Structures are given as structure tokens and as C-alpha cells.
Amino acid sequence: MPPFKLSRLTLLILVASLPVELLADDTLTQDTAPSTAGAMDDEQGAQFDPIFLSQTQRGNIDLTRFEHGASVLPGIYKADISINGLLVGNENIQFTEQPDRSVQPCLTRDMLKSIDFNYDKLPASFNDALKSDQTCFPLKALLPQAQSEFDSGLQQLNITVPQLYMNNTARGYVSPALWDKGVPAGILGYSINGNTQRSRGQTSNSAFGGINSGLNVGGWYLRHNGSYNWQENYGGHYESLNTYVQRDIPAIMGRVIVGESNTQGQVFDTLAYRGVELLSEDRMLPSSQRGYAPTVRGIARTNARVTIRQNGRVINEVNVPPGAFEINDLYPTGYGGTLDVTVTEADGSIQNFSVPFASVANLLRPGSHRYNLVAGKLRDNNLSKDYALYQATYQRGMSNLITSYGGLQASQNYYSLQLGSALSTAIGAFSADVSHARTHLNSEPTNRMSGESYQLGYSKFLPETKSSLSIAAYRFSTSGYMDFQTAVRAQDAEANGLSIKNIRRPKSRFNVTVSQGLPDRWGQIYVTGYTQDYWNYGNSDLQYQMGYSNSYKMVTYNLTAGRSRNGVGAMENNVLFSLSVPLGRQDRSNVPQLTASLNRNSNGQSGQQVGVSGSAGEDSRYSYGVTGTNYNQGIGSSMALNGQFRSPVSNMTAGYSTGRNYQSASAGLSGTLLAYQGGLVMTPYSGDTFAIVEAKGAAGAKVGNYSGLRVDRWGHAAVPYLNPYELNEIIIDPKGLPYDVELQSTSQKVAPYAGAVVHLKYNTQQGYPLLITTTLSDGGPVPFGASVFDSKGNNVGTVGQMGQIYARVENERDQLSVKWGQDGAQQCSVSYLMPPQPKGKRMESLMRFASVCQG
Template sequence: MGLSPVGKVARLQSLGLCISLALGTPLAMAQTADNIQFNTDVLDVNDQNNIDLSQFSRGGYIMPGTYGMTVHVNKNKLPEQQILFYAPEDDPKGSRACVSKALVEQLGLKEDVMKGLTWRHQGECLDEGSVHGMEVRGDLSTSSLYMRIPQAYLEYSDESWDPPSRWEEGIPGLLLDYNVNANSQYQQRDSSKGYSVSGNGTAGANLGSWRLRADWQANFSHQTAGEQQTRKQLEWSRYYAYRAFPSLRSKLMLGENELDSGMFDNFRFTGASLVSDDNMLPPNLRGYAPEVVGVAKTNAKIVISQLGRVLYETTVAAGPFHIQDINDAVTGELNVRVEEQDGSVQEFVLNTASIPYLTRPGSVRFKLTAGRPSNWQHHAQGPLFGTGEFSWGVSNGWSLYGGALAGGDYNALSLGIGRDLLMFGALSFDATQSRASLSQEDGTLSGGSYRLSYSKRFDEYDSQVTFAGYRFSDRNFMSMGEYLDARYYGNRMNGSGKQQYTITFNQQFREWGLSSYINYSHETYWDLPANDRYSLTLSRYFDIGRFRNLSLSLSAYRNNYNGIKDDGAYLSLSMPWGDKATVSFSEAVSRNDTTHAVSYYDRLDDRRSYQLSTGSSRSGVRASGFYNHEGGLAQMSANASYQEGSYSAAGLSLQGGMTLTPEGGAVHRSGTAGGTRLLIDTQGVADVPVRGYGSTTNTNAWGKAVLGDVSSYYRNRANIDLNQLGDTAEATQSVVEVTLTEGAIGYRKFDVIAGAKAMAVIRLADGSEPPFGATVTNVRKQETGIVNDGGNVYLTGINAGESMTVHWSGSAQCEVRMPTPLPADMLMNTLLLPCRALSAQPQATEGSVLTAKEQKG
């Protein structure tokens, strides 16, 4: 009696079990260094003479040839490579993996180890014996080459970071990233209407190791009231190109940029710079990324800019916001603008602090820049200048740093020292002296600026002073930006800084379940009112009776900017509601209003969430809504709000990008504008769910998807979400890893077999069947099944009219063609597939379906 499809699957699976047992010697009649002889009597096979187990007959043996394999070095994974297996001269019947010179460059061997390597096989393959303790093993079942190398011979690496020898420059391509925000408002008091559309982003191209970029920003607004009802603006804020120099741990940039300096103030220039890039260092040695904290009174747009160039723009729901994904390469002062839907605006300045200037012992970090200052019209305006900075790790505890800026009538010199105080933190002090020659009336001004910085994490108290700093500048001290303003615009003392305090502090009180965050900055000027910014966040989780995981949080700020005072606070009590939802009660206090509200937040899945809020204020009832969706093509958020007797407003935000390469392209969500990304290729298989560190995105009709949540110089992982993979696709490889340089477009292929699955019976031209253990592959050389006894095989990747090839005795023997059309219910039917010689021309419709009687026969 014939087997059911389930029974035939079970029998097919027994093939792998029998072979596995046979390899363990209890079922092996004899085992030598060259081969293994199987006792085939234990196999339930009708024809004992029609068996081909040649591919399993040698333990660890791989037939000479070239194979695509993923390379594993200890616990780290390298990209798939073409690995040659050859028969060595001292063992003609054996095989050895060829570790090529190109592959050796990716292993991360130390320089002294590289010098001692020897080679074999006409000098093309590494002699593993020249690296004492190195082991190399190939595994066809996982398509992997495993290498074990003593850690003492390898450069530094950790679980998320690879040495420079494994960094990839990616493939050439074009990209366009955008961030667009649209808003409309209706003011009930004067019946005026208005709408605006603003955006910013980056266009660019990658050529080898070079990244060509152009940043843009645009704004369009229309108001029914006011003198200037319509405003339009579109400008390319800067043009630039850059590339990484891993050997110097630095980045070369050409074109328009802002001065990247740890000692001198920022200004815009056109020229070239070569700067040590902390992002190339291991994660525990990298610097500080700026954070922006505040409270939005309504659904609001946050715009963060520097020297007029928009760096970051987003919309947030009413309440506290904490922005942490600003590029950590940003230095200097940031202008933060919070545009509320009720028409009010908050503005303040954030000083992007850095940890004390310390460098690893024996290491040198440097920054070299040359060019001319330039304006927004891309015209040079100012003298030729050059600047150089260095930081030298003198010993375990001391660092020496300094720099100079020379620009004709403006010159500055800086010198500092840093000290690691071990249990007491880290401290640095530096002094900068400037000399500026102005007009005959003003003469030459000379002054000094002095800075003290401190950082410490108190592990025993669960607290951290991220940064604390003090700076004092003489009245006649001038930065390059101030000199240019005085020289070309006559603003000699417009905003000249005097003193500056900055502190950021975190504290955890674990026994109370309380965490706190404090940020304080204070700036005084010689000729303007002082600016102050206080920000405090407190949060506590607790239980009351049967109510669990309640959260009480307080966010408050005080802002005094350009003579305008603004205070605000936000108090919220929230509790879980069901599996994913949260209900909260809040009170917001601002300069002009007090609001009480109840809110409902729900996360529908890992892509979508929304928040609804209603309450009352001094002027009446108010309501708002906020919806966020992380789609595969873009990240979208929508919001709406209403205030009785005041206004109604709605907004829409889109953030995404487009990437095109010779390997294909896709429209996608984006991370950092113009930043690093990874192109995923499922070899033409559409709708495959893939993900990096964010939510899942599906491949397009051409089998391509781009992941924008990729970090430069980190080991990034991408995988196929097997839980969402449909029944008509099967992934033989579901995880890839890659480490990319900044701005690179990485490229990885996933081995995906697309098509239906079904039991089949293969028959040769003379009515016999292929031998037990024969393999079936599709046109992409992917293995789709192994033949059991009686020609039975469980096939995957079945598509109407496609051909598959049957292999035994080490070569392709015949070809089967799938029927057209395929049966409606594949799993409940068994296909009969005639296997024609490769030279024969098959008919258009070759395969058929066995009847129930034929299956029983």
C-alpha cells in the first residue's frame, strides 16, 4: 500500500538519519583515513544496488572545486566567498580549502603574524602551519568554512566591532534621502488659515571609496493674513565629498563644511580636512553624541540647525521629547526650535559637550583643515586659513593636546592637558589665545579663552556626570566666526561670549525605582543678556495593589533665551492597559496656559502606534491625536489637534529614501541622511520579509530591499523574518553580517528558494528511478530535494514550467520539468516527473499528477 504525503516525508527524513548514524561507525563496515564504507543493509531501500552515497563516503571530505561559502573566524562571520578546494600534493585523494591572499587580508591578523606567513599550491593558498594553532574546516551542509585562530594573533575585535581589515567600502550607487513635514492651521480668533511644507535631505553618489554628497533644505508657506502671504525657499546648503582612510583612522573631506574642532569655534568654509574619526574606534572608546531634551505643549515640529543648516527635523506628540539620534560627529552650538501647532515657538541653544580630551596611551588623534571661509551663496569670504590639532596619549593617565589656526589677519593658538583621575573621573584644561587685526579704528585685538571639562561615572551610586564644563573668554578674545562678522559686517561685539557653564547628570535610585536626568547650561556675554536653560526629568515605576508597572514622570524646564523667558512642566501618571496599551493622566504647565488631559496610547504591532488625548485648558476643551507608521517605503506620522476657541491643526511627516545600484535598488525607510545602508538581494524572490535593527520590510518585485538602520564601522546583522515568511518560499540562509565604512552602500544576497512544495516521483526514460541519495537542483543551483527509494522526493521551489536537474555519480544526469499549470493543492498531490537526458528537448508540459490508484501502485 502506498504512503501518504506525510508518510513519504517521514521516510525521506529517515535518509538523513540513517546517513548520520552510518557516519558514527556503528553502521560502518570499515573506516579509513580516505573513506567510509556504509552498511547499506540498514537502509529501507528496495534496490540495494541503486544507491549513490558518494558525497557522504568520506568524513569531512569535499570534492575539489569552487564553492560559495560563508567564512567563520572563531565566533565572527565574514561575507560569503568563493572557496577553492584542491587535492594537495602530499594527499592526492584528499582535499584542502584554499585560504587565498584576498581572504587572509580579511582575517585581521596582526602585522608581525602577516610577515611570517608561508604559501603553498603555487603560492596562491595559505600554509596554515605558518600560523601556529590555526585550523580550517569546510562544511558543505551549512555552506561554511570554519577557521579557528588563536586570539593572540588577531587584531582587537568584539561582539559588535571588526578590525579595519574586515571593513567594506560597499558598491557604487545613487541615493536620495528626504524628510518632509506638512502642516495646516486654522486660527479661530481671526479666521486666518495657513499651511506650510518644509523638508531637508541629501542627494549623493558612491564611487569606490568616495562619497559624493549634496545637502538640501526647502520651505514653502502660505498664510491668508499678514504682509507676506507666500514664502518659497529651496537651497542646496552644501556640496562635499569624503572618503575613509582606515590606515590613519581618519576621514578626508573636500568641499563645503563646518569646521570640526574640539578647540576652536565652528564656522563655514570651503576646502579640505583630514580628521581622526572616533567612529572607527571600538565602541567603548568612542565619544559623546548630543541629546536634545524638552517638552512640547502640543503636537510640535522640532528643528535642529547649526550655522543656518538644518541637521534634524521631526514631529513629536505633546509632552516630553528626548532626541538621541543626532550624528555624533556634530560639534559646537546647536539651535533648537520647537514650533507648536498653536503658533507659539520655543527656541534655545544647545552646546554639544564632549568628554574631556583624553587619548589612549601611545595614540595620536589629529585634525587638519585648510581652505577659505564661505557664505550661504557658496562664495569664499575671508582669508586663506589652515588649522591643525592633535591629542597625544603620553601615558596611562596623561594626555597632551593643542592646535593652531592661522588665517592672515586672524591667528589663534591653543594648548591643553588631560588627566585620567581613575576613581575620581577625568579632567582636562586648555587655554586658547587669539590675535585679530581689524580696521585702523579697531586696531589689533588679543585675548584668551580658558576651558575646564570633567566627566565621571559613579558606578557605586548608579550615577554619571556625562559632562561638566566651564569656559571663560576675555573681552578681546575673538573666534574666527566673530572675526569674520567684524571684518565683513561690522559686528565687532555682537554676541561676544564671556562665561559658559554646562552640566549633564544622570542618577538612578534603584531601591526607589527612580531615575533622574538633569541638564543645565548658562551663557553670559559682554554685550548681551545672559541665556539660561534648565531641564529636569524624573521617572519612577511602582505598584499599587493589583495595579502593576505604574509610571510617574515629571519633566520641567526653564528657558531664558535672547531676553525671552519661558517655563514649562509636564507631570504624567501612566498605567498599562491590556497587553500593549497605556492610559495616562497628565498636567502640563506653560508660560501662558495650564492643561489637564487623559491619553490613550496603543502599539498595534512593531510598525504602528497611535495616541489619543483629550482634556481642558484655560480657554476650553482640547483634543489631539498622533499616529506613527514605520512602513517599508517610508516612516510616516500624522497628527491633528483642536483647541476650543483658539485653533485647529493637522500635520503629516514622511521620512525615507531611494537607493539605486548596478545590483538593483529600492525605495525605503532611511536612517541618517546620506548615511550608510545595506541593499538586500533575495535573487528575484519578491515579498520576502527582512529586517536589521528596526521593523521588518519586504523585498520589492525585483527581490530587493534597502535597510537604512545600519551603523558605520559596527558589525551589522540582517536577517529574514522566518515567522513572516510565506509558505511558497524557503530560506536556506537567513542571517548575514557586514561592517561598512561611513556612507557605504553594502550588498548581501540571501539564498531563498521560491515556489510550492510537494511530493514527487521521478522516473527515468527506461522506467527506472534515480539512485537513492541523488540530489535535485533548480536553475539557480539551489538544492531542492534528495531522492529516496523508489524515486520518491520531497521537492521545494516548484514553479510551473520550470526545469530541475537530477545529479548522481558527481554530475548532472537528467532533467525534469514541472507541469503547467500546477495542481491547486500541491501538498495533497504527488507529481510524476519524467527525467529526460540533458540532450533531449522536453515537451512544454512534462510533469503530471499521479492518481490515487497510481500512488497505491
């Protein structure tokens, strides 16, 4: 059990609970009390008269070690080590008794080295002691100004060192020594969707399966992401998105990747490659020193399937109910590159649009940098062969105002060089860069095309005016400029005898994303837009969306207007008005929401939707929705039903919709399987960095704040979404556990590597809990603070106030020994016999009884 901790508050409570006759005794007055009783001195500690704790003549408890504040018994305890509030490690710490009877932590040389001391400021005696043969050092003897306090409840040693002797560390700093590579483990994240639809007498079935799998061995993490698409009458096709091995290199705050992956897109646009990449990892920096996948919004008319592609590859596919949808949980695939979105309605109709993806003002803190080196081949299914890809980029914060960056891309008969800077000003962050590219082409008179591309960017974030991320970027390219992907497509067309005139060469491009809160509860507006025209193509790409949202009392409403160019070059406009209101008090859980919307586009198509959605059950693990829709132009009325259940092992979804001349049904399953040496763990959540919680006997205990996440019958749970290189606190809620199971600790902190599967073991103590009210044979109470041992010599409890013993025992029948000193007169024993306990049943109550402690 945790070491016993006696606080001064406890002693005051004890005094307040003593009989009035004793409180009236002259021994408690200031004039007659011993000079040391109740005295508090920072140097000598507090001294207490043992008469307050013992009303018998059998002897008093030795309290000298408690005179120096809360203390523990000498021994070794596993605990967290905190320095000035910053966690630096978790170690087995030896506590030794000092000549003054105080018990102090004794730190090893390695523990001291984990503390970020400024050795130039430490006294010479400190450094001399570390050079000696001594293996254990009482910190107080090395550095008298340091203070230490052991919190036995949290199992944490809190050390305070004057800042003079410490190096300055950034807020959020976690020492790389605390980063956890995790245990060998296999990961299989899955997302499976099946759809069937019948329209005008024709039935078609389709299915989609996406996997995010991996294998962790030591510091090497293998990852494979892929998707399988199947359509009736066409068959199935599996596409590999990424397959690579990665390993972190903390010494350079970076990572090496070998295999198939995507470039970061911080200077050049994101490209899919097969090869080797060495890149920096910003998340290894403290959270206070870190310098974006976008949100995909759209409107679905029925139960629809939304497919998101980047560079022609499917990176996500989900089923959405009718109405406005928002997808904000994309896996990052770089910092630049347009996302192509396809919405397939239940009746078979399709709408397409694009989402610009760029972060333009790459400002860094002074002295910090990012780097990226790639050597490999371009992955593009539209090319007849693989083309070499060599890329190097570098960004560095030159001062508080300026960040400079540049990069080089090269391949067969192609190179591109870019230089630029970002500037921080009071009115926002600006960036400007210029790129020069040369492409060797046989069809050109000079056998080459060369040109420049100029880009201006602007970004501003104003939390005081409720502004969100605001980005505006404009790029102009001369007629001879080609970016990497355009150049290799032109070369590939030549190699296959095709004209390069069909390869579109961008001329200018503009994209903007602005979100602005309005004052005085006037709501919020946002604008997103993208346009691009070409040197050798008449029509331009165009898409923009404007929105306004606000709320009045419990009603939330939104107005969205969008304009885009469709696949045949015609312009389309779309307007949507929607509102939402809770059907009940907002301070209650699982309150349903009523939604209604009006939608109209430039083709004269208009419609109305009304729906109710909500959640139910413990932890809101069930969710549901029903929507009714009516559209003109012969579409007619339709109805859609949706449901979701987040079980402890998987997340299940289902949907059904019916309308004029069509019916559609879908079902989905998602989650993650984790395999490690302790077994197989299933979770309804997806992710890449997990913690496996092991708490034997704690089945049913809730873990963290995730819906449906509980310890399974085998004592396991998988916690998702850990923040890499940061301290994540994993808490087990013991509420609802049977009385015969006790968690030794309910909270642990861990800082995993990105992609790691860490193993956190929560020790449990199983046994019968007893509350025994006991007295000595002469009727007096057993002394407070006495230790209780079972017949095997295990310390199973402590005597509390009024002779009450709380103990957790292994046997249904035993004899307990109570000791408050070494003398035979300072010991007694108490026997207990429990009623027979049903096998296989949880103990739902505390066993209470009274007994005499025989001396």
C-alpha cells in the first residue's frame, strides 16, 4: 500500500475530536504544556506531544520522523520526479533516514544528470561530490537551498531548485529522456463502408475499405495505408497510398522515412514519392515553440458518400447524412496541394469541387529551422514510367521579423530553384518568393522551356477580434514556367508521341480563406475562394464560398452562398440557409437537435429539409438522425435514417434513405486492433499513437474522456489520439469497480514518440476490504497510526481514529497483528472470519464488524 502520510491538518482534526475532559486538562494550556508541544519552526520542524494520539499507558507511537513534515518510511518507492513543476522522469527512488531522524530522498548520479542544472552556477562542492565514488546523494546535502517533498498520494517527488542554478527551459518542454518509443506492437486501423442502391429498377452495390496498418519494433515503425474500392459489374481494385518505415532521430529533431510517402509541401507543393526522406519534426519542439489539413465543407442532398482525393489518390471516404457536412479530421498529407472532393448522392448523381490547401506565411521563431531532403522517384499513376525526384528545402527564422526559405527540385532534364522570405508586421504576416524552372523538351525550338513564378502571401490571426486563420496567396507564372508535376507530365507526353499542348500550364492562381467574428453578438462570417487560369486553356477554375453564422437564444442559424465552375465550364450558384434548435434544456445530456434548411441553386433546383438528430445511452455511445427532404424539378420527397453505435471494440454506422424511384442503404465499421505481447486490444477509435492500459481486475472502469472507452474483461484498454513528445495524462476512473479491487494508482503520464504504442501498467490490489472497529482488552482504543500486518507479515493497513482499522486482506479468515512499537506491550492481535463469498461474483460492499484486539 502507499506509504502513510500524516499532515498537520490531520493532527488538528484529531485534537478537535478529543473528549472535552481531555481538552480541559491543564496540560493543553500554553503555560503548562511542554515547550516543544505544537511548536512550528521551519528549521527544526514541528514537534507534537504524543498524548494527543494515545490515551493509554501502553506506550506512545514514535512520531519524530513526522516532526519534519509529511514523511515516508525508509525504503524504495517508484515515483515521478518533478523539478520546479516540470516532470523529468519516473524512477525507483531510495528514501534513507538521516541523523536527525528525517527521511530524505537519495538520488543517483543519473537522476541528478536528468535535471537541467546550470553547472557554471552550482557550488564547487556539488561538482566535487558527483566525481566521488558515492552512488547515492541526498539532494539537501549537495544543495542546501533545494527543497524536496514527496506526495505519497500521487507517488511524486516534487523538488524545488532556485532558478539561479537551473537553465532556462521553454514552457511545455519535455526532456527527450522521457520520450517513450513504446513496446513492439502491430496496428490495424480499418474503415469499411458498404453501399447498395436501387434506382429506376437498376441495383448497384459498392464497397470501400481503408486500412492504416503498422508494425513497431524498437524505434522503427513500419506503416502501410491503402484503400480497396469495389463496384458491382466492375470488380475491385486495391490502391496502396503509402508504405514506409520511419525512425525518429532526436539529436537532430528530425525523422528519416524510407519507402512510399508524401513530401511535406512547406516550400514546394506536396508530391507522392518512393525513396528516402530526411525531415525535421516540429512536434519535437516544446509546445510553446511550434510554428494545417483543411476543413472540407459541402452540402449533401441525400445520404451521400464523400470521397476526398489528393494528387488523384483517395485519402478519405465517409458517408454523410443529408444537409451541410464538415470533415475536419483528415490525416495530414503535407502543407500544400489541392483536395478534390466528390459527393455521390443516393440517387447516383455526383457533384465535384476542390478545396485549396496551402499555408503561405511560414514564419519561424528566431534561430529555429525546418529542413527536408528527398531522393527517390515520383509516384503518379498517370505517368507511363517513374521519374526521378530530388528535393531539398530549408527554412530558418532569421529574427523576430524575418524568416528566409528556399529549395531545389530536380529530375531528368528539369530543375527548379526557389528563394523567398516571410515578414512579420503589425498588420499581418507577408511572404514573397520567386521560382525559376527549366524544362528540357524536344518539341520546343530551343529544346527547353524556362520561366519564373512569383508568389505573394498574407496571413493574419487576431484572437482579440475573433479572427480565425486568414490566408491569401497570389501566384503568377510566366509562359515558360512549369512546376515539377507539369514538367514531368509534358516530358511523359512527348515520350509517348503526344502533344504537350494538352498539358495545362497555370498562369495565375489566387486563393483566400478568412474567418472573422463580428462585434456585439453579430455573429461570424467566413470566405473561402480559389481561382486559377492557364496559358493554354480558355476557361479558368473558380470556386468560392461565403458564409454567415449566429445564434439567438437557443437557435443557431447559418447562411451559405457558393459559386463554382462545373465540369462542362458553366457556372453554378448555390445558397443554403439552415437553423438548429435543441429540443430540451441545454444543461441536460443527450438533448435532441431539430434542424431545418432551405437550399436553392442557379439551375432553379430548390428544396427543404427537416431533421432530428441526437445521442443516447451512457457516454452518448448511441447517435441517431432522421431527415425528411423535398426538392422540385421532379426529384420529389425523400427520407433518410442514420444511426451510430460506439461499442467498446468498434464503431458501427448504418443508414437508409428512400425517395422517388430510388432506395439506398449503407453500413460501416471502423476502429483499430492493437496486438502486443500481452494480447489483442480493440478500440472503436482510429489513430496512429496509442497507449495500451493494463489494469488486471479493473474490468468496466472508464478510461480518459472518450465515449465507450473502458477496461475490457481481460484488463486492457487502448487510448487513442496521444500528443507525441508531450506529456499525456491517462486517468482510470475507479468509480463502479467492485470493492475487492483497488487501483494502486489511477493516473500516469507518458510522452510517446509519434506512432508509438506505449504500455501503461496500473497495478491493482485484489482482496477483501475490511473495516474493523476494535478496542484493547481493557476497553481503550488501539493507538492511532499503528501498523497492521497479516499472518504473512504483509502490511495491510493502518489504525485510524477511534480504533478503526481499514485493511485489504487476501484470506477469508486470518489473524491480524497490530503494532505501535517494538515492545510486547505495544502489540496486539485481532482475528476475523468472513462469511463465505460466492465464487465469480463481484464484491459490492465493505465488510464491517467489531472485535477486541488481544494483547
